[in-house]
Amino acid sequence: MSRRVCSKGWGAVLAAGVLLLAQTPAVARGSGPRYDGAEEHYAGSQIALHEGVNVSVGPLYGGEGQTLGHDVSGHQGEVDWPTAAKTGAKFVYVKATEGTGFVNPRFAQQYNGSYGVGLIRGAYHFARPDISDGAAQAHYFVDHGGGWSKDGKTLPGALDVEYNPYGETCYGKTPAQMVAWMKSFAETYLSRTGRHPTIYTSTSWWKRCTGNSAVFWQNPLWLARYNTEIGELPASWKTHTIWQFSNKGSLPGDQNWFNGMADRVHALSLG
Template structure:
């Protein structure tokens, strides 16, 4: 029987290992998600960019039928909450997180400071469906300020669904994939807090990226529309809980009206 040269066998083994090692070294690593500019990604920052501003509301509301509030992010820096309360602010949503890699550096001052000034507060998450699934981001949000308590002064957390500031409008997802992502976030948040999260979006984005799905109609709607009227709502909702109608005004941050009197604000907070 002819015996194989052990030196040749050893050389072949070393060569195979070297090839595998070389392939591993040449395989490009997956790039980490970008969070460049995340401090300036606030609720409506991309909606204004893509949809524009077509006027201010042409309706006069009073405290008996609409409640004035606003939303802030790290973009505003530290906020004078005493002044905001004196200017009429009754509620605020504060950006807490983005994706799974960014926490608002001003969150503690904004979230706790508003509460101490007697303003009903809630927190929101800037969604990044391109970096991880909805459940993962709901848990990240909850771990960094997105919780809820039944104290009558804390709003349910909100998820900000709007145009992708980093690339493709719908974060590379088709309508079915986007609906599944939002449902995953919503279901996870509800399982851990007992509350459905508020969904922030615009009708145009919702139509484009979810196919105008009616699947999330049980969640409170925070509608973004910078126009004279609220206009068409996304499918599944018969009314909005909150209307974000302007990106600036007498209060810090964006301007919002809660749809109803102060009792509605308390109802939204308590659930």
């Protein structure tokens, strides 16, 4: 979680991150950008509202060569990780931040707790292209839990770009402006951590707000589609890394299939 590829031991970095989180208010006070309801903005919350959910999705079976995982945010509260680990999931993404003024108040318990029971975990950032540039949000994300360490248990941070919960769908940006914003975030995250961030999105939002950009092929794709098939992918990718197939289930948070066996999840954590 340093400004470059971490050279410190993981324990020291984790302790520093927890201290920083403890010193940071969950929501920035005073006048400024809106963060009302930010704790309810989790990966796919706006996608489900705009694109719907196929309620017939139920069986936890992703086909041969798939690995079950989930994602959580402050929306879930404190997670019972020992129980969650018994369900068979091998990885989790945890919301860390939104914009440059919100930190998930449950982040430490969710992120550290999942690590403690042996899950490979990563952090994600809910993008707010309407309030600051991509570089500023990448720095905020890394500084508040979104870094990466080559410990074999940490996934690269993820950028959650989806429908704007506060207003205009594409945050008032043209496709070219949105692509430039995302490139700024991705390049800054790469310079801080040495990893290309995962990109979380839906195909419909991507087409509408980026013009179906094809320039992010180096970033792992985490695609949201709540149906029995993953369907069309955004133009940047020929294959997906993670499919968020349901926003309901017995596990905490949303349900995901990693496109590969558990050893591929581990390989992604190592870079």
